[in-house]
Amino acid sequence: MWFSLMKLEFKKGLFYYLILYLFFFFWAPFTLFNLYFYKNFSKLSNEFSAKRGLTLAYYPETKTNKISELEEFFKKFKYVKKISISSPIEVYRQVKDTPPFKGFTESEVLKYFPYVIKIELDLERLEDLKKELINFKKFSPINLEILSEPYPTLLGFTQWKYFNFSLFLLLLFGHLFYFLFFYFLNINLSNYTKDQIEIFQLLGGHILSLKLIRLLLILLPLIIIFSLSFVLYYLIALKLNFYFPLFKIYPNMDEPIDLLYFVLDFAFLLFLYPFIVLFYSLKKV
Amino acid sequence: MTLFRLEEITKIYPPYYRALHRVSLEIESGEFVVITGPTGAGKTTLLKLIYALEPPTEGEIYYQNVPYSKLSYKDVIKLRKKMGIVFQDHKLFLELSLYENIQIALALSGKKVKKEKFYIYDWLERFNLAHKAQKKVKEISGGEQQKIGIIRALIKEPGILILDEPTGNLDPYSIEEILNLLLKIHNQGKTVILSTHDPTILSKKPGRSIMLNRGEIVKDVV
Numbered sequence: 001m002w003f004s005l006m007k008l009e010f011k012k013g014l015f016y017y018l019i020l021y022l023f024f025f026f027w028a029p030f031t032l033f034n035l036y037f038y039k040n041f042s043k044l045s046n047e048f049s050a051k052r053g054l055t056l057a058y059y060p061e062t063k064t065n066k067i068s069e070l071e072e073f074f075k076k077f078k079y080v081k082k083i084s085i086s087s088p089i090e091v092y093r094q095v096k097d098t099p100p101f102k103g104f105t106e107s108e109v110l111k112y113f114p115y116v117i118k119i120e121l122d123l124e125r126l127e128d129l130k131k132e133l134i135n136f137k138k139f140s141p142i143n144l145e146i147l148s149e150p151y152p153t154l155l156g157f158t159q160w161k162y163f164n165f166s167l168f169l170l171l172l173f174g175h176l177f178y179f180l181f182f183y184f185l186n187i188n189l190s191n192y193t194k195d196q197i198e199i200f201q202l203l204g205g206h207i208l209s210l211k212l213i214r215l216l217l218i219l220l221p222l223i224i225i226f227s228l229s230f231v232l233y234y235l236i237a238l239k240l241n242f243y244f245p246l247f248k249i250y251p252n253m254d255e256p257i258d259l260l261y262f263v264l265d266f267a268f269l270l271f272l273y274p275f276i277v278l279f280y281s282l283k284k285v
Numbered sequence: 286m287t288l289f290r291l292e293e294i295t296k297i298y299p300p301y302y303r304a305l306h307r308v309s310l311e312i313e314s315g316e317f318v319v320i321t322g323p324t325g326a327g328k329t330t331l332l333k334l335i336y337a338l339e340p341p342t343e344g345e346i347y348y349q350n351v352p353y354s355k356l357s358y359k360d361v362i363k364l365r366k367k368m369g370i371v372f373q374d375h376k377l378f379l380e381l382s383l384y385e386n387i388q389i390a391l392a393l394s395g396k397k398v399k400k401e402k403f404y405i406y407d408w409l410e411r412f413n414l415a416h417k418a419q420k421k422v423k424e425i426s427g428g429e430q431q432k433i434g435i436i437r438a439l440i441k442e443p444g445i446l447i448l449d450e451p452t453g454n455l456d457p458y459s460i461e462e463i464l465n466l467l468l469k470i471h472n473q474g475k476t477v478i479l480s481t482h483d484p485t486i487l488s489k490k491p492g493r494s495i496m497l498n499r500g501e502i503v504k505d506v507v
Contacts, residue, residue, distance in 0.1 A: 001392035004378075004385040011380050199376045202338065203437075204366035204393045206359075284358050285338060 006213050008196060016189040017217060023181060024269075025225050029233040031174035032265045036251045036258065038167045053121060054129060057114035059143040060088075066142050067115050073136055074117075079125040088113035114145070179273050186214075186277050194283075201285040211278050218274050226270065287350070288314045288445070288476055289335060294344035296330050296500075304330040306500040307344070312478065317471045317492025320480040326497040328480035329373055332449050335478065336370050337361045366394055369438030371448040375430045377437075379423040383414060386422060387437055394441030408436050427454040435463060439470070446470060448479045452486065460485050467491070 010017060058070060067085065074083050086094075091113050095101055101109055121129060130146075137144060160166075190197065197210060251258040289312040296305040305327045312318055320328050333339045334346060337353060346353040348364060356364065377386050387405050391398065398404045409415040412432045417425060422433060431454045438446060446467070452460040464486055471477050471492070481487070487494070496504035 001389050004381055004389055008378055008380055195376070196378055198338075199378065200389075200393075201362070202336065202365060202370060202372075202376065203390050204362055204368075204395075205389075206362055 002213070005200070005210070006217065009193065009210075009213055010217055012193050012196065013189045016185055016192070017221075020182070020185055020218065021221055021225055024222055025229045027174075027178060027181075028226055028265070028269050029229045031171060031178070032230075032251075032261065033233050033237060034167075034174065035171060035261055035265075039258070039261075042163075053123075054117075054119040054126065055147040056117040056119070057145040057147050058117060059114045059145070061143065066140065069140070070117065070142070070144075074119055077121075077125075077129065077132070079122045080119055080129070081122075082120040084118045086116040086118075088115060091116055116147070175268065178269060179277075182273055183277050186281050189214075190281055190283070197282060198285045207282050207284050211282055214282075215274060215278055218278075219270060222270055222274075226266065286314045287311050288316075288348070290347040290350070291331075291334070292345045292347070294331075294334065294341045294346065296327075296334065296339070297342045304500055305334075305341075308497075308500070308502055309344075310495070310502065310505075312476065314476055315471075315474050317468075317477045318479065319486065319492060319494045320478065320497060321482050321487060321494060322497035322503075323482070325499075327500040328497055329449050330500075331497065332447055332478065332480055336365060336368055336447055367443055368445045368447055369441060369443035371431075371434045371438045371446075371451045373449040373453070375434045377422045377430055377433055380421060382419050382421055383409065383425070383433055384418040386433060387440055390437040391440055394443070396441045405440070408440050412436055428456065428459070431455055432459070439466070444475055446475060446477045446479075448477070448481075450481055450483075451479070452481060452483050457485060464489060464491065 058067060060067065071083060071085065074080050088110055089106075092101070092106060092110055096106075119129070133144070197207075200210060201207060251262060253259055253262075289310075291308055291310040294305055294308045294310075295303070297303050308327075308331065320331060322328055330339075334341055337356070340353070348356075353361075378389070381389075384405060387408065388401070391401065391405065406415050406418060409418050412435070414429060414432060414436075417429070422430060425433075431451065435448075435451055438448070448467075452463060455463065460483060467477055467479065468491055477492070479486070479491075493507045494504070495502060495506075
């Protein structure tokens with residue numbers, strides 16, 4: 001009986017089931033990978049942000065040393081949090097054993113070494129400070145070089161204050177869209193198979209049996225589809241990552257939080273939503 | 286023992302169609318009841334109310350003194366398991382084979398059969414349909430579909446048989462055969478409720494005859 005009923009349900013609702021499977025194949029991992037993309041991008045952004053600041057190399061002229069003048073210059077800006085200066089001799093000590101400097105005496109190379117000035121400040125004011133520096137150099141010509149690492153402009157949008165919220169909305173929308181799609185598809189399928197649902201109950205069958213059959217027809221293929229789709233997205237993501245290194249959107253399964261996202265997504269899309277929809281569907285006769 | 290009791294039953298289909306009007310009726314266990322009347326008299330509606338497909342607009346139906354309105358969904362399913370119903374529009378699973386249709390009904394009835402396949406084929410053979418057992422229902426004629434509907438109701442050997450125009454698409458020979466079968470079942474103590482306006486059946490006067498017209502009982506002859 002079960003096999004016949006499953007066959008009947010699947011044959012009659014084939015169109016609806018295929019639409020669900022197809023939709024699920026593209027949609028389900030897409031939302032999950034969005035999440036990973038967000039997470040990885042945020043992580044990257046935070047790493048870069050931590051390194052941000054201003055690092056300068058100042059090469060003193062033989063006659064004049066303007067380091068104290070420079071220090072005073074930076075101190076007058078309120079947004080500058082901390083200034084640390086390494087003298088040429090300190091810089092030399094750090095690098096003297098590395099290949100280019102090995103074999104030279106301190107006096108031979110010291111005159112070529114700069115002061116290294118590290119400035120910590122509010123990141124939003126970085127550009128302002130750079131402008132001030134350019135002006136400073138105009139009036140007081142000094143040999144000053146910016147050593148800071150460039151910040152990838154692509155990551156700029158992660159600094160947007162609504163970034164987290166918009167990502168949350170996107171995820172919410174993704175799940176809501178899937179839920180509503182599933183809900184209306186199920187309603188249409190139930191309307192289309194209304195007759196057989198009625199006959200089954202008139203013969204003494206319990207509606208729960210039909211719900212179980214529908215759940216099986218949804219769950220079993222979707223689990224397989226989810227796995228296949230996940231693998232496909234993963235391969236695409238790997239390829240993309242090869243060409244665009246910043247564009248890392250695949251999960252790192254060694255990290256518990258990535259695994260948790262995966263498990264939650266799996267549970268919501270495959271179990272929770274179908275259970276809710278099917279529980280409240282199929283009319284009792 | 287009173288099996289079904291209908292008290293002042295009225296059924297109105299929205300917006301205004303009144304299919305039954307204040308119908309009161311008692312059906313005893315083991316009775317053979319023939320419900321007759323012209324088209325649109327309310328025969329099918331009356332049967333639908335008895336097998337709990339629809340609720341009455343007014344009034345109450347009792348099964349062994351238990352009101353239908355107090356029955357839970359589970360109770361209704363249990364009640365239907367005790368019934369064998371033949372529907373006017375057959376209500377078969379058109380995409381499935383004759384065999385599968387009967388197999389599902391048998392499984393749902395909970396009746397234990399030792400050699401299920403043999404049992405089903407035996408019933409199909411009685412109605413000369415065994416050679417079409419694996420055909421889909423939608424591929425056979427209306428008369429044959431009617432026979433499948435009857436087999437499906439009879440195969441579980443229910444205590445109550447409800448048949449809505451079971452001979453509409455059948456030839457006179459088959460009608461005679463089915464009537465004899467129903468009488469045989471009735472003689473085993475089963476309750477048979479049959480709606481028909483078939484002259485062959487009516488002329489045989491198999492049992493109590495209830496005539497409906499415009500939703501009201503106009504004649505009730507035992």
